[in-house]
Amino acid sequence: MPDPLSATFAALADPTRRAILARLAQGEASVGQLAAPFSISQPAVSKHLKVLEQAGLITRGRAAQSRPCKLDVARLRDVSDWLETYRRFWDESFDRLDAYLAELQKGDPDAQKN
Amino acid sequence: MPDPLSATFAALADPTRRAILARLAQGEASVGQLAAPFSISQPAVSKHLKVLEQAGLITRGRAAQSRPCKLDVARLRDVSDWLETYRRFWDESFDRLDAYLAELQKGDPDAQKN
DNA sequence: CAGTTATATAACTTATTAGTTACATACATG
DNA sequence: CATGTATGTAACTAATAAGTTATATAACTG
Numbered sequence: 001m002p003d004p005l006s007a008t009f010a011a012l013a014d015p016t017r018r019a020i021l022a023r024l025a026q027g028e029a030s031v032g033q034l035a036a037p038f039s040i041s042q043p044a045v046s047k048h049l050k051v052l053e054q055a056g057l058i059t060r061g062r063a064a065q066s067r068p069c070k071l072d073v074a075r076l077r078d079v080s081d082w083l084e085t086y087r088r089f090w091d092e093s094f095d096r097l098d099a100y101l102a103e104l105q106k107g108d109p110d111a112q113k114n
Numbered sequence: 115m116p117d118p119l120s121a122t123f124a125a126l127a128d129p130t131r132r133a134i135l136a137r138l139a140q141g142e143a144s145v146g147q148l149a150a151p152f153s154i155s156q157p158a159v160s161k162h163l164k165v166l167e168q169a170g171l172i173t174r175g176r177a178a179q180s181r182p183c184k185l186d187v188a189r190l191r192d193v194s195d196w197l198e199t200y201r202r203f204w205d206e207s208f209d210r211l212d213a214y215l216a217e218l219q220k221g222d223p224d225a226q227k228n
Numbered sequence: 229c230a231g232t233t234a235t236a237t238a239a240c241t242t243a244t245t246a247g248t249t250a251c252a253t254a255c256a257t258g
Numbered sequence: 259c260a261t262g263t264a265t266g267t268a269a270c271t272a273a274t275a276a277g278t279t280a281t282a283t284a285a286c287t288g
Binding site for chain 3: 164
């Protein structure tokens with residue numbers, strides 16, 4: 001069992017799974033709905049969903065004989081946090097952004113006027 | 115040959131490779147320097163570096179018998195871009211941030227005063 | 229140019245992954 | 259309750275990955 005971040009990256013390293021996540025970003029969906037756009041078999045989709053679930057990227061409910069899948073973004077947030085270390089290498093406005101976020105955190109009323 | 119984003123995620127799905135990237139975030143390093151912190155063999159490190167290079171996450175130079183490795187963040191930026199689709203699901207200040215970035219892009223002089 | 233240092237490659241092993249087909253489970257409904 | 263629909267699991271195959279040891283390449287050094 002790899003660490004959660006490794007499991008997350010591994011799960012994201014497949015275009016089919018990323019497409020599934022993109023679909024789920026628009027709302028819950030059944031396995032059948034998720035499988036429809038792909039030419040692979042239904043069991044293959046089930047396996048992809050299992051990988052996503054074990055990585056913590058989706059959760060599953062139960063509704064009649066359907067097992068609706070739902071996006072869980074906590075792990076994506078972890079990826080984003082991991083990326084923060086490197087953001088300064090490409091984000092020109094990183095410093096200004098950083099300052100802005102610091103303002104927000106201080107609760108600067110002016111910064112929150114929108 | 116998978117698509118670049120898949121190759122990037124696959125390369126990141128290994129803690130040793132992420133540690134190598136973290137080290138390279140502090141500056142170029144030789145293979146030996148990169149290998150030092152790990153208990154695995156030198157060829158194993160060479161293979162990890164090959165994976166990182168083929169994913170476009172590092173580049174390599176030549177200096178005497180050393181092959182210095184250098185971080186290349188372009189693909190990390192691609193990951194960050196990919197994440198943007200999902201950021202709204204967790205970033206409370208996403209809207210304000212978005213507005214702020216829009217201001218920056220417009221070249222608002224006040225926003226760029228730092 | 230012989231030896232040492234730095235790194236890459238080859239050959240191999242073991243484990244994991246993505247897909248398949250066939251089958252099982254579970255609920256819904258006529 | 260028999261059947262259809264939705265989904266998961268088993269068993270298998272082929273490809274890939276991560277590690278090993280042994281060896282090759284390439285450049286510096288005396």
